Amino acid sequence: MRKHYPDLDLNQLCGDAGLSLQYLEDEFHWVSTTFDHRFTELAIERTGEESLAYSVGAQPIDSSTVGRVLANLFSKTITVRMMYQLLSKILNHFSRVTKLTLVDHTPGFAHFQFFPLPNDLDAQEKEALKKNFINVAANTMAHLAAIPNVQNLPNARVDYTVEQGAGGFSVYEIKVYYEEENRLRKNMALLVAAGITIGILFTAKIGWSERMAFAGIILASWVVALRVLSFSIMDKHARALRALNDSDQRYANLQAIKEKLKSFADATQRFVPWEFLQLLGSEDVSQLKFGQNVQREASVLFFDIRRFSTLSETLSPDELFVFLNRIWTRLVPVIEKHSGIIDQVRGDGILAIFPQSPADAIRAAIDIHGTLADQNREFERLHRDPIQVGVGINVGKVTIGTVGNEDQMRITVLGDAVNVAARLEEMNKSLSSKILVSKKAFDDSGLADSVLWRNFGPMSIRGRLDPIEVIQIYECEEPKVQEAYQSTSKEFFAASELLRHGKKDEARLVLEAILIRNPDDRGAAHLLTLLSQEKLEAAKLAMQKF
Structure with missing residues (x-):
């Protein structure tokens, strides 16, 4: 108590519990359970530490x-x-x-x-x-x-x-x-x-x-x-x-x-995160077996730092490690706070899973951008370029298991849901967005009334035959960008509905109207470019047939 709460008046605390501090300092003296419980209650009340008596799973x-x-x-x-x-x-x-x-x-x-x-x-x-x-x-x-x-x-x-x-x-x-x-x-x-x-x-x-x-x-x-x-x-x-x-x-x-x-x-x-061991039904790493795996539903979050290669060229190796460790020291606790389990920390990105709900992953993504905003203000004072990141989130069946060989193996997460999350993260670059979520993950999250979002409609994903609907979360954009998106939200919704029903010509007209009102809307511009490319390809095909 003296070490962790130096400002706490132990004389007063012990006296209020029923015994003097001098009596308690003699290790040969015994106390009743009534005093023990009263002392614990008062200590919790005055320190605000609710798990004081049970921090190691039992009374100390x-x-x-x-x-x-x-x-x-x-x-x-x-x-x-x-x-x-x-x-x-x-x-x-x-x-x-x-x-x-x-x-x-x-x-x-x-x-x-x-x-x-x-x-x-x-x-x-x-x-x-x-x-x-x-x-x-x-x-x-x-x-x-x-x-x-x-x-x-x-x-x-x-x-x-x-x-x-x-x-x-x-x-x-x-x-x-x-x-x-x-x-x-x-x-x-x-x-x-x-x-x-x-x-x-x-x-x-x-x-x-x-x-x-x-x-x-x-x-x-x-x-x-x-x-x-x-x-x-x-x-x-x-x-x-x-x-x-x-x-x-x-x-x-x-x-x-x-x-x-x-x-x-x-x-x-x-x-080896303890949560992964728990999901695999193991108490510690000594119980892991080669090829051991389990399948379950989970949300997957991919996170990537933009222009990392350029950044690597401008920093020395020591400076680069200091920079990355500073970023991960701030971002990893954000993911863990929202019940996320980190599978990989690469040089420029993170792969994490959220076993409970896609809402945890979406809230973590929003908090990641909020934390980076604070970091960028610090970089601005140091006259350094701000950090730009993209996040992709998907939900589906994943396989958690050990890969490698008998002598050296690691736990990782595999599956189509992981691949889609990675592709969504990549799409942020072309759409000039910060957080992209599959519609299934967004619907399962139940956050439609809690965050700012818009639907891009069905979009082709690299490596997949069938398109998927993509949701942009713009909760963490600058206020002026949020206002611009909200001013055209009805038109954007209409365009996504038209695209969902295959009415591409009508959707093109709506997107052109959006760009007249908001020329900086890179998402609408990208959709319009894709539609124009499709129309051009269709015209070429018709000419070839003719």
Whole structure:
């Protein structure tokens, strides 16, 4: 709290929750769950951080503290087997978002099931739990493996499998194999003493003098048994104390391993987005298989920087990398904010998919241009040319899978929907537009009443036999361009309807009227050029036939 919220008055916060800060700073003091909940509520209220207590999928309990508590409690009273029987009930008190269940238990073996409890969480907390659940599970398995240390026994061997549960959450099946402590020495001593006692007391064939002689033997055997038992107890407690002394170091080592694994997972996610792994049904990259793929409906966004080749010639290699990293640092979070998953970041463009709705892709495209407008104002102060970009968006069936070979592969997105999005992005150049969307994607988005748009009608796409209807989003154009487009919106709609019904001559007349009112409308000019070319080609064909 001091590190992340230095301006927060901790004295006041602790006092309002019911305990003094001085009391809490002593790590040997305990607090009630009532205070814990009250402190958490006040901390959330005063920091504005709603996911404060659940940012890693569970309440933040220090693993070394848990280790000391369990070691101190169990080493004096309970066997390893009893620990595993009680562990799930105890650990479930530490978290309201995960549950550990004992499925089966025999001597030397315990079978647990570990799974999340997302029902009472909001969307933000569920996402945090889903992303961090692998770390929570690893920490839990580390605790399970270390339990026999309390009795000075080797670490348990832990095997696990992961299954897909409801809501995309993982369920861990954990199997623990451990050695039970050896109580043979003290049990044999007690058995020998008890056997001699019973044999002497219930033997009626010997006289009292013999019984008195054997009484000395009985007394000696009990003394030996008690000494063996006491040494066994002392040895057990000594081992428990050694385990207690070593527990901090063990858990520190486990924590270091956990941090390394988390660091590796974070580094891996930079190259293989976690969302792609989730779509493929894998927990991490080690589970990916060559040729593994899945088909689903998704929106595809292609983004490209204009005149990138010219820009590359004017900048040194170092300047070019600085420029690109500055652009991607600003634009990648925009895509991720709208639930987009980035498949490729090329030198001059981005390919991203949006699994939920085309509306996410369209809003991301509008925000991309808004972010670049801010960047261009900064470039203007530096006397540099502004950045111009084009975006193409389509929706349809895509295949997400691994390509390459057994030794080197990557996840990518393929399909006709991807190709069409790329062609729409290219068409921005000839239409002098910024965002082009297929009509199907636009209709599915439900944004007809929320953004500024116009329909170009059916247009031929390179590489496809059938034309598709193309929608231009001009929400991010300059205000004067928006006004010009809106002033001729009815005429443009009429032209697109005429083109849809094949009435090209009438559409040509409407487009000519639009250009008289707005000579700078490059989209209308391009359509008119295409119609003129078609008419010229038709005339040539007629002359050839004649």
